[in-house]
Amino acid sequence: MSKKLSAVIEESLLSSTSHGIPNIIRSDKLAIRLMWIFFAVVSTGLCSYMIVQSIMNYFSFETTSKIQIHTEKSSIFPAITICNSNYFTSEYSAQFIKNFTFDIQSDSNYFNYDQYYKLFQIVTSREELISQSYKFGDSFEKLILNCQILTVDCKNKEYWNYYYHQLYGNCYQINTKKENLIKVSRTGWNNALKIILNISMADGLEGVYPTTGAYIMIHNQTTSPLSTDPFGVSPGLDTNIAISRQFKSSLPKPYSNCDDDTSNSDAFNSKLFKLITSRNISYNQKLCMDLCFQDLIIQECKCYHVDFPFISDQSIKPCYIENDYECMNSKIENDFKESSIENDACQSQCPLECNSMNYKIFYSFTDFIKEKNNDDINKFYNFTGTNRRQMKNDLVSLYFYYETLSYEEIKEKESIDLVGLLSNLGGIAGLFLGISFLSLVEIIEIAFQILHYFIKRTKVDEIRGQIKPV
Structure with a gap:
């Protein structure tokens, strides 16, 4: 057998x-x-x-990256958030401070930081003042002197949204309304969005804040300014801001650390993830990590850090008293020494998005108002004597434009897919x-x-x- x-x-x-x-x-x-x-x-x-x-x-x-340059005939302009760097600018602020008695000794003849932060703490913590907080900053009519792109007068409020920033107060956003989105089909300085700002302060506010200027944030229409790093603009300057774009699309896990479903509010059972998506804000990990660090400070110090995003319970007050500072600084110091603490606490709550649009900013400065221009403007408006103003200290000129209508797209692709594996084996x-x-x-x-x-x-x-x- x-x-x-x-x-x-x-x-x-x-x-x-x-x-x-x-x-x-x-x-x-x-x-x-x-x-x-x-x-x-x-x-x-x-x-x-x-x-x-x-x-x-x-x-x-493993993945390989594919870089392509796409050129568009017309592109939607990014959203721009503009703030006066000084929280207190209005006549209402001047009157409030005038009637307020300070018990803080100043260490400087020019400016007292403790006095400023004391004022800020009072306005942002007292219930009767929180509802009136918009009165302390610039009105739209005062801050935005002029706005124009090509032949379109964008000074009209239909192009703007009011936005209250936790640190800068009254801010204004252009190009966030879906029904009035600005599109451009030309590039360069001659086709820029031109904005002139009046960042002056009411009489009596000198020395309340050490510097004057504006803070600018450039972001997507659905992205919160809180997740965007601001850049400062000084008065008396013509600021040319050239913008380029980069779109990156990464493969989800296991090819990278990103999660493909961050646009779905029910995809992740995370308190911070749900908090961001519930506010109709486009999710990104940077904002989530900042909010997580803020949450760690709130849990330990019972107050929030004003330099980090805060979109939680409004009953929580900013960290301004001495004990708050000690607690907050101790928390920051500990996390700096033990960086894994924040990662362990936050990483699991903050998935990494796979798709992102980044705006790269290149800016240059030239003088906006020279002494002769300042004299001419004072004569034109009959500002004489005590009414004479230094326009160079009050005005900012901004030019926003696309450097090119092309954008760089970076796409990740798996180096070996299943078909490639079978081909190799065969x-x-x-x-x-x-x-x-x-x-x-x-x-x-x-x-x-x-x-x-x-x-x-x-x-x-x-x-x-x-x-x-x-």
Whole structure:
């Protein structure tokens, strides 16, 4: 019986499409057979090694980046948030401070930081003042002196939104209303969005804040300014702000650390993630991590850090009293020494988004108002004597424009996909052993032949056992 089984296996191997085994069996000379055995073993070893390497490369989930430049005929302009860097600018602020008695000794003849922060704390913590906080800063009519893009007068309020910033107070956003989005089809300084700001303060506020200027934030229409780093603009300058764009699309896990579903508010069971998405803000990890750090300070100090985003319970007050500062600074120092604390606490709550649009800002400065221009403007408005103003200290000129309507798109693609893996395995197996996918069917056939042999043998034994000798 064993000879029949061997014959069945030998017949199947001789008809195999692989080159090594049939030649080993059919070789009638020992030297040739040993040669085929040697090369078959070497080829099998190399084949196995390279197949393992291919599988390991596939499961390392490496990616390649594809960079493309896309040119548009017209592009939506980014949203721009503009703030006076001084929280207290209005006549209402001047009157409030005039009627307020300070019990803080100033260390400076020019400016007292403690006095400023004391004022800020009072306005942002007293219920009767919180509802009136907008009166302390600039009105739209006062801050935005002029706005124009090509022939469009964008001084009209239909292009603007009011935005209250936790640190700068009254801010104004242009190009955030979906029904009045500004689109541009030309580039360069001559086609810029031109804005002139009046950042002056009411009489009596001198020395309330050490510097004057404006803070600018450039972001998407759906992105909160809190997640955007502001840049400052000083008075008396013509500021040219050239904008370029970069869109990055990353493959989700396991190819990178990003999560593909951050646009779905129900995708992650995270308090911070749900907090951001519930405010109709486009999610990004930077904002989430900042909010997480803010949350750690609130839990420990029962107040919030004004330099970090805060969109939680308004009953929580800013950290301004001495004990708050000590607690906050201690928390920052500890997290600086043990950076893993913040990562351990925040990373799990803040998934990384896969798609992002970044605005790159390039700005340059020139003088906006020279002394002669200042004299002409004072004469034109009849500002004389005590009414004479230094316009160079009061006005800011801004020019926003796309450097190009092209944007850079960076897309990640898996280095080896499933089709590539199968192609590699087939190529390696064919190169070293001469086998293909159908060779696997031959193995199945041999297994089937062996199984059929044993089933047939079992039935024969059962029949013999049932026949009684006479």
